[in-house]
Amino acid sequence: MKYKAIKGTRDILPEEMFKRRYIENIARELFERWGYLPILTPVFEQTELFVRSIGETTDIVQKEMYTFLDRKGRSLTLRPEGTAPVVRAYLENNLKDFRNPTKLYYFMPMFRYERPQKGRLREFHQIGLEVLGARGPDIDAEVISILATYFEMLRISTYEVKVNTIGCRKCRASYTKKLRRYLKDSFEKLCVDCQFRYEANPMRAFDCKNRTCHSILNKAPQITDYVCDECQRHFEGVKHFLNISGTRFTVDKRLVRGFDYYEKTTFEVVSPLLGAQSAIGAGGRYDPLIADCGGEETPGIGFAIGVERLLLQLEEENVSLNSIPPVDVYVCYLGEDLLDKALEIVFNLRERGLSVDIDYAHRSLKGQFKVADRLKAKYVVVVAPEEEKMESVKVRDMNSGEEQIVKKEELAKTLMEIIHGG
RNA sequence: GUGACCGUAGCUCAGUUGGUAAGAGCGAUGGACUGUGGAUCCAUAGGUCGGGGGUUCAAAUCCCCUCGGUCACCCCA
Missing domain, CATH: 3.30.930.10 (Bira Bifunctional Protein; Domain 2)
Known part of the structure; x- marks a missing residue:
């Protein structure tokens, strides 16, 4: 790369x-x-x-x-x-x-x-x-x-x-003087950083993790008292x-x-x-x-x-956060010549506000189901020749595995009901 | 800026004293199942072994440099 x-x-x-x-x-x-x-x-x-x-x-x-x-x-x-x-x-x-x-x-x-x-x-x-x-x-x-x-x-x-x-700024100025006066006696024992802080901003020495500095600062005058x-x-x-x-x-x-x-x-x-x-x-x-x-x-x-x-x-803290949301419906189609019919359904359902996806990689039906599973699809709609003859599709509930034949004209309504209504 | 440890497939890792070890599992793709996922089995794809130099007949393996990662110092959110 x-x-x-x-x-x-x-x-x-x-x-x-x-x-x-x-x-x-x-x-x-x-x-x-x-x-x-x-x-x-x-x-x-x-x-x-x-x-x-x-x-x-x-x-x-x-x-x-x-x-x-x-x-x-x-x-x-x-x-x-x-x-x-x-x-x-x-x-x-x-x-x-x-x-x-x-x-x-x-x-x-x-x-x-x-x-x-x-x-x-x-x-x-x-x-x-x-x-x-x-x-x-x-x-x-x-x-x-x-x-x-x-x-x-x-x-x-x-x-x-x-x-x-x-x-x-007022009280800090007088406090800084007091702090410097206190630190002066132990100046040699301070770490190099704190020796620099002594001039620039001695209060920062309170942050120091160096043990010696820490114990020296423990006994130092506290700003809150001044x-x-x-x-x-x-x-x-x-x-x-x-x-x-x-x-x-x-x-x-x-x-x-x-x-x-x-x-x-x-x-x-x-x-x-x-x-x-x-x-x-x-x-x-x-x-x-x-x-x-x-x-x-x-x-x-x-x-x-x-x-x-x-x-x-x-x-x-193991707080679980929602990550990628599942899709509502995955539309599968059996055979390339049903792609048009499948897409009509996809666009129609999307217009109703459902999250819908379809396979654009031309996978086998089994492959399409695998994708549906990976996307955690709640429902799969199968567009296939047999049902198509009856102006219908098969709807599979991916949790229960139950399937039903639904008239195309009732599909959107049915799905809206079971996804949002129930 | 300083120090320690670490870089092998998309991910997690194995690779013996330098010598056909470029490998596994997961994941991906396809198939077994020619109309159905989450289980199983099989196959396939995927790698300049972070990069560069050196030592050697031979380097993923040893040395140097460099880039990156991780953690700590420092600093801060």
Whole structure:
């Protein structure tokens, strides 16, 4: 084979497409019931949008973006995440005048140049949701609880919702000083990554899995103990409203997000079943982002779910999803000269709304039945000379094996009745 | 970007110390059953042994490079 799907990408074949459509449909149904509307943004954007929103020093911007020049030398980037594009679209289209707050959801592919592993691809898909223009902790709780509700609707049970606050820019600045002061004494013991983080963003050290770092950070001052009064009140509010909504969650003081635009509330849904890439969904509040993108001061919050990880989780939990649906009727014909008659029936039944198929590979009758079986056909209609003489066909119930002769003029009605009516 | 393991038919795999082993099962197609599927039996098709180079009389097998996969680090959905 000459060509292959490029590293970290894959084809999504029919069987998986139906599973994806199922989880997508559940998301649509749920999100729209809660007042969220769909949006789709272009796969690429000006590189600058991502650099400024996600943050110059983040891994995504520094080494994971698919960035290229177009034919006029403009730098473009395949979107690595959904929030910045949605914010851009919100501002560009003045969506605040359409609905305020603006509640949106999306289902889009994302691109990151990473080394593929379980639950991590270079092209992957996210189901995401954003609320622009709502400031209070009540909306934070709504966003987190819709995420949890979604998992419940999918019958996922082995997961945990973690919630934290990372403070706003003001309180984070003073906290960062305190954290640096604490880390200074053990600086030599930190791993090289954390030594780098010490300067760039010391809070990220809480994510470090290095044992030494982990134990050092265990005794470090916690952001939750140092946030300003407003952030503290906000966080208490989030927990309060989460309790009202009946959402189960745990507070994880080590939960830090990787994008610069987050502040205050952060949250994550993790599963113990997925290996190293355990976050199925995650998000947070990003109040500074909209102003950073050139809009007026507007609060925002949202999350994204990794579709491939969600599918892995469903697999791990043995949740059975409908895949390729069976056909209602498979039409067989005995002899080439009855093809015309068979096709008339096929078109007629399709017009009535039944899913109908026929053999185009000129198989023997037995071969046609085998195909019917493989397609899980509920009924087979046989067009054959003997019945044709009586303007009739034979109808076989593929489950029971029972057969009956049916007048052609009554065929559609009869089939509609036994398939839908019964 | 780093490391470990792994690439043989559409799928799952077997292939001995390098020496007629290019093989099995499943699947596909056809037949036994000339008008009937899900069972059985038979037959057929399908492979540059991931790719390239090297060692050798001889390479799926040994060596090097490369591409890809898997998992972990890292990062994150």
